[in-house]
Amino acid sequence: MSKIGFIGLGIMGRPMAGHLLAGGHDLLLVKHSSPLPQELLDGGAVACASAQEVARQADIIIAIVPDTPQVEEVLFGDNGVAAGLKPGKLFIDMSSISPIETKDFAARINALGCDYLDAPVSGGEVGAKAASLTIMVGGPQAAFDRAKPLFDLMGQNITLVGENNGAGQTCKVANQIIVALNIEAVSEALLFASKAGVDPARVREALIGGFANSKILEVHGERMIKRTFDPGFRIGLHQKDLNIALSGARALGVSLPNTANAQELFNACQGHGLGDKDHSAMVRALEIMANHEIG
């Protein structure tokens, strides 16, 4: 059993930390102005004064926070993790952040004699609660092997994508590119059919099983037809992920024209107050342009 520091107790982190505690590990948390989750304290989790103190007491420190600046703050801010590390410790970032800045963060943690894994997840709150997350990992094989028993408590489909840091984050970016573009594919196809006077539900059924089939056609296509846009995965979060894709693409000299378009449609959704809707509501941006609702 390990002493695990866990930083970031949002809708993802809270159930994930709970699974580690239930797995018999010692859990160290950072004191907040708001109360820490009672079920974690009841399970024996210990509150520390700062991330630095968590890092001093723990063997492995896990963070899952909203975006790149928050990871930087957790690691290198005042009383941050880096100030409490000693050689041999392992830091695991399970946030979804920039793969390029991840390489920089990892180099600075490695310079302290510690290993770094980037290990973003997909599967959302449902996957976090059910311990069925997909976990995409970048970093050294030995560090991956050390972390694997913890990943097994939180997820099911766990892949070491590459032994370079950033490989996990890069894979997550690829995932979010495909999901966004497949949502736009289904949106454009069903809207075209509906505006042409054809029942989009019949079209979806006819296409499932053929070359147009995808998880998105099955799940998000149905949401578009049934007009169930409750998240799910919020448009605002997908915008953050596509921002990582597009700023990464700029840094790498890669042109991603459809990813850029999909982001613009999400921006239009924000303009119509849809930022908290499920990302399948991207179809609304196209519907507004076409002056026509499917279904």
Added chain:
Amino acid sequence: MSKIGFIGLGIMGRPMAGHLLAGGHDLLLVKHSSPLPQELLDGGAVACASAQEVARQADIIIAIVPDTPQVEEVLFGDNGVAAGLKPGKLFIDMSSISPIETKDFAARINALGCDYLDAPVSGGEVGAKAASLTIMVGGPQAAFDRAKPLFDLMGQNITLVGENNGAGQTCKVANQIIVALNIEAVSEALLFASKAGVDPARVREALIGGFANSKILEVHGERMIKRTFDPGFRIGLHQKDLNIALSGARALGVSLPNTANAQELFNACQGHGLGDKDHSAMVRALEIMANHEIG
């Protein structure tokens, strides 16, 4: 058993006509300057002087030709099908053409007292030979029921998408939109990962089974990684289908931004001499822009 006229003996039509003949139907063909397929003549198919003569002798006339103008020529050109029709006959267009012009063609055939079905297929030469085509049908239920035994000889996944003519063609357009955009999704994601230094094969494996999964990630993603760009389905044909989508979108007042982008990438592929490659070679256009090949 029916007397079936069959017009269009290309790589799709030839095996499809063969299945009808093998199913015990009488087959009427149009004489060409080039010889008719010997296996059809050996099976008892009869050559007629013109499409008009085929329509005069047959109960049901099937056409599968390259594009909208060819269907118009077959129907309404000199000595065309329309000139040979009498009330009660059925015309089935299995070509992939414009859903909008399909409505016009159907109205003109209906005015002659005949039924019209638009019944485009997907599945390619392999599906045509194996009689496993997906057939997407638009038109009256009674006409669909009359044609169903013939469809069963040629395909497996047969759907009456709608009782208005054009519904089948519209569904085929939706199919081709999704396939093109899913190809671009996988292309952008794998190219981003590869340029970031991550093995695209590992990324593809990590994503299969999650929300990014699709038939295209499985099949075309593998072609991109293994660099097997032999058709398959030729870029030139997919351009024709996206042209139908984009001109239809213009007529309908629907904006399809990513479909337009995907067509531009296919255009770029043509500029690089790739028009006869499989549509998964769309990734080449992005690779050329990024000055980087995946894999």
